[in-house]
Amino acid sequence: MEKVEWEDVQRLVLSGYPKLPFSAYLFWHFEPDKVDAAKRWLGSLAKRLTCAVARGDRQAINLALSAPGLKHINVSDNMLNSFSPEFLEGMAPKPTATGPSRRSNILGDLGDSSPEFWEWGGWNGSRDIDGMLLLYASDRSSLMALIDTEIKAMAGAAEPALRQNGERIVLEGRIYEDHKEHFGFKDGISQPMIEGSPRASKKRKKSSGDPDENKELTADEKRIHLVKPGEFILGYRNERRIRISSISGTKDSKGAEARDIRRNGTYLVFRQLEQDVRAFNDFVANTAGRVYGRTDEPAREEIAARLVGRTREGHPLVPVDRGPDASPRNDFLYHFEDRFGTACPIGAHIRRANPRDTIGPDADTALRLSKMHRIIRRGRPYGERLDSGMGNSASRKASRGISFIALNADIAGQFEMIQHSWLNNTHFGGLHAGTDPFGHFSCTGDVVTIQDRPINHYIDRPRPFVRVRGGAYFFLPGIEAVRALARPELV
Template sequence: MADLAAILDEPVSWTAAATDADLRTFLSDLQANILKGHGRSHAAHLFLTFDGMAPGAVAALVRAMGAHCTSAYAQLLRNRRNPPYLDGGPVRCFFLSARGYRALGPHAGLPAGEAFAAGMAARREVLGDPERARWDRVGWRDGEPDALILLANAHPAAVTEDLEIIESWLNGTGARILVIERGLQQHRRFRPDADPEGVEHFGYVDGRSQPLFLREDLDRERQALAAEPGGEAWSPAFKPSQFIVADPNGRTPHAAGSYFVFRKLEQDVRGFNAAEDALARALFGKPTAQQSDRAGAMVVGRFEDGTPLTLHDGERRQAVPNGFTYADDPKGAKCPFHAHIRKTNPRGDIRRELKLPDDAADRAPIMARRGITYGAPRPMSADGSEFADAGREPQHDSGLLFMAYMASLEAGFEFTQRSWANNPSFVGNLNPAAGRPSTGVDPVIGQTATAAERAHRYLDGHTPGAVPKTLSFENFVHLKGGEYFFAPSLSFLRSVGL
């Protein structure tokens, strides 16, 4: 019999579950959306409070909801059976915060971890977050959530129907809905012969560089990488143990779950676009369209279609390379050290800077991201390739519902935000002996009020003799709410309190 540690030590092959009883048990007890994103374009996220409920009543509610949650195995089977193998019907997930576990009283133990026990709002000094009083007034300032219900489907009407059924049922349980956050994935068509791709409201492809720990996904990715220049210089393969842990309240030997971060991030699109234009003028004088695109890519690290800045050669590729590293850009001449994707996925920079034997330090904090955009969809051009709201871009009430799974909040999300995104020395100034200036904070998600830490060094590496310039880029992403949760095993959800 394979134990859980052995299953989590190598990428999981869900198709092998047909003949492997232990693997089948694991996948049937794990919630959906962890091993692989649910892939649905529409979602609703209900945040609940159990205030005033007795532990037995909370347990009864959890059991009832658990009976309707989707397992990882069911998700993968449905995706496989229904072309295009992404949108295979409804997905329902259920998460508990530390407050939710405490509300269960003697029926459950609290998952480990100081950050989880404290909750996200209490970790604002660690993260550099704004105080709760600056979060959204509706819902997020009224109380701390005990639970989160995630509903997802291909069609908005199906999500709404599911949502109305659950709202009606909750009315008789004693639980109260604090806030409902609807998600709608925006898409752009970057290539006439390719499918539209998911983008965030600034217009950039989102979620391209994901860690893969499902064998079938890895096989497909490696086929694509084989056609890239340089191939798999940066491997997408990760152990499931980086994202999945044993459920301390599980009812089977293979019961597992994952720590889950939810953050509502409002995007000031108009401000961001204006800052991109100002940066292009400061760098290039009267910028061409290509130079304007490059200025934005120097902030993000990729062009809007996902092409990595470090690989840009002026040509539009048929497929976006993703096996790249920064090995041939040690001084940040092609892709600035402060660029968002270099800050949050350094791809060997740490190993090179500190002369480490492997890439473990670069890879260990990587999370399995499962975000979706929120707010009114931005209008598109007739061919779906460009946003059509220049001068009218949203400044409030739209952005990204950032969600991610990990085995440790402290070693995953909190480390990434504190030691990478918010750290003005990361990554180009890790070795003081190199004598380099500070990098500055992540211009997209870095959180600091220090003007000097928002000043970044830019160099047009495509222009011979170009002189570096230090320019500021303000923060246009603002936290409006969020919490830490745990995604329990289904065996726990369906039997707690019995």
């Protein structure tokens, strides 16, 4: 087992900061022609970044850089070219003469979710983003103070990139006390575990503390979810036993061997996904009436769970003998427990996002293959919850959604593959039609398939309940790499 240099890894890789429920995503761009100031700022920021072994309960700071941001601080072409083509090209390349770019087609960023309509990161305004600060705090007043402190610290080197009517815009995130997103489901339950991480390596007692670290793992959870570090952290062996090696022969301006700034870093995918809660609730009620002939709460809850594959409290629909007060189960597989999707529909969101042991020539091989396509999710809801009584007009019109964050070492083989081949695939798992019920992508004749006996239900799917409002590919560097980027000599 490889030993990961956790003291050099930013803590976001290991934790979603559940004790810091208030967060902000501050997008910024470097000031033109102020490379020296930019490097000095990065040098000072490196001292404040929260590393994986830190135990801060009051605030946390993480840094991510885009490809244009690396270019601005004069990272050499040789080093830049070592990064993945997806990262260098970006999430939203400009359209070609014949239509949307290949990447937009792969991601399904078409129609209402086209980069043409994004609020940032798309083809029009607020496209030039050099980096992002991910800020976390225990309460909102502390978060606001942290935002102000970091904006003052970057003055003269960088400035916030998102503005409206002259006012800066900071996208905030929030973990609600019930840990549910705007559609009403508990989120972040199923996550891969990095081999050699504190959670995977030690037995811990269950407590009310950080669920990312304190929950004791079962043998089945380790077998299903334990993944090689190279799937998420560059410089280590992945599930294919391949390591992205250092670039030999690269020298800095003084002739010394240059550090591979990719080591201990990872790629960060950020997507601002707006959710139409009212449209989702209407669809659930209408579908309940069609399938069960009634629209009472039990019927609506059953339909909602079938779309996700879990109940709103996070319990999977895969059959299992557990008490009603037990914590949500995650050590389950599909092949032997629910192969035909009569409990958890084949096209349900969780089954598409992580097929576990179903996509492959046999169950064991499929489980091994699935580990090559896992992502770590660190997203949070943004915006206020929809007024449950529907009496607040401002609440109904307000924007709300998910700030989706994925960490992976291979954007094409992990995030993009999941999006294109599983979520957007109309023939996923042997289906004849339909895409992810919670996805932003839809196509002509889109349906939701709910397996049943004696016949399946095919429900016409309206326009998506989710719309992409912005996005970008970033690199979350190791802390030593940030220090290297801050040095006057070229990298």
